[in-house]
Amino acid sequence: MIVATGTAGAQAIALATAPIVTRLYGPNAFGLLGTFSAILAILTPLSALSYPIAIVLPKCNAEAMGLMKLSLYIAIATSSLLALLLLFFGQSAIEILSLQPIKPFVWFFPIAIFFSATLSILAQWMIREGLFILTSKVKIVQAIFLNGGKALLGLIAPTGGVLILLTTIGNGIYTLMLWASLAITRKQYWPSRMDSQSTKHKTLRSLAWHYRDFAYYRTPQIVLNAASQGTPVLILAGYFGAAAAGFYTLARTALSMPSSLIGNAIGDVFYPRVSRAANQKDNISTLLWKSTALLLGAGMLPFGVIFFFGPSLFVVIFGDEWATAGHYARWLSIWLLFMLANQPSVKSLPVIRAQGFHLVFTCLTITLRITTLIVGYSVFDDDVHSIAAFSIVSAILNILLIIITINRCRKFDRGNAAVEKHGIH
DSSP, rough: OOOHHHHHHHHHHHHHHHHHHHOOOOOHHHHHHHHHHHHHHHHHHHHHGGGGGGGGGGSEEEEEEEEHHHHHHHHHHHHHHHHHHHHHHHHHHHTTTTGGGGGGGTTTHHHHHHOOOOOOOHHHHHHHHHHHHHHHHHHHHHHHHHHHHHHHHHOOOOOOHHHHHHHHHHHHHHHHHHHHHHHHHHHSSSSOOTTTTGGGGHHHHHHHTHHHHHHIIHHHHHHHHHHHHHHHHHHHHHOOOOOHHHHHHHHHHHHHHHHHIIHHHHHHHHHHHHHHHHHHHHHHHHHHHHHHHHHEEEEEHHHHHHHHEEHHHHHHHHHHGGGGHHHHHHHHHHHHHHHTTTHHHHHHHHHHOOOOHHHHHHHHHHHHHHHHHHHHHHHOOOOHHHHHHHHHHHHHHHHHHHHHHHHHHHHHHHHHHHHHHHHOO
16 A cells, blocks of 8 residues: 555656646657657666566575675676667667667667666665655655656657656656665665675675576566567557557556556565565465455456546547547557556566566567567558457466466465475474
């Protein structure tokens, strides 16, 4: 509830400014932002090789602090490497990928992925420490800055470049505010507080090896998942134009509000909870299916409203030119409902060491999603019908992931029970 309150406050600010922002910038500007954000989402997991996600798992704080340092060093190296690659090969890459519209903004990528990595590092430490109230306060302040900036600068220069600039700077300010918040509470919560196992602190090299499954499996899985979710923007822009990409970007952003409000709140609390349960040999399959059922029930109302009234709501809130985005949102709501429900499953997979499976499943997912969009375009030659087919296939895949993960957790529980029984006898 604490996490949801902070997220709700941030979303209320975004929703209050949305009617102004959408009327100032228009679909083409949002299409440019969507293209930039889709590429950034693919690059971001590479920035620290997903090691920040492991910060929650260690029993001792010394090891978690080591993972923070490891993640930061990797982020510095990867953002610097990206800058060098852009310097020597950036022009060629833009031409090959037909990304000329974002050519003026490619140098934002190294900065943005570094900010995203440091933000992830600090956010995972705060999740580990249970600093949900502090995180919620920072999230609201950051939302005021970001959305207020969009509205104010939109009066002067309502372009996609302004949206990209504010998105990049917004992550940087979010990172700095989290850092300052932790510095204020340093004595109680900062990583210098070591527990009785601090003598077991490992070298960065040994930590990188011990948690290598995050680099080997989780990183490519997140990259592929980001690609599968960002691909519609790129395909729509290529087949139907920048405006179609803008419609999708707004629909996806608007529908992410209930997802982030409910799903992230549950997911951020569920991850350390299921990790502790696994360490203590508790039953995690029951915890998983109860959380999944809770999220599915909680999402029925907001996504149901979008499915039945999406086009009308988008016209009223965002303006007449966004009616098509409402039709996109109607179909996307089916997919996002089950993507919301699968959050506990995604959080459970690292705990039960099933990230290899997750990578394979994500490869299947991106293949089917891209194929569906291309076939939908070829068969229907209509953007709305293509999005409908894409959303239905994506929903089915999410349902399948939930079922498989619950079964794997049951197997994990049986294994723990067998070990306990063997230890007793």
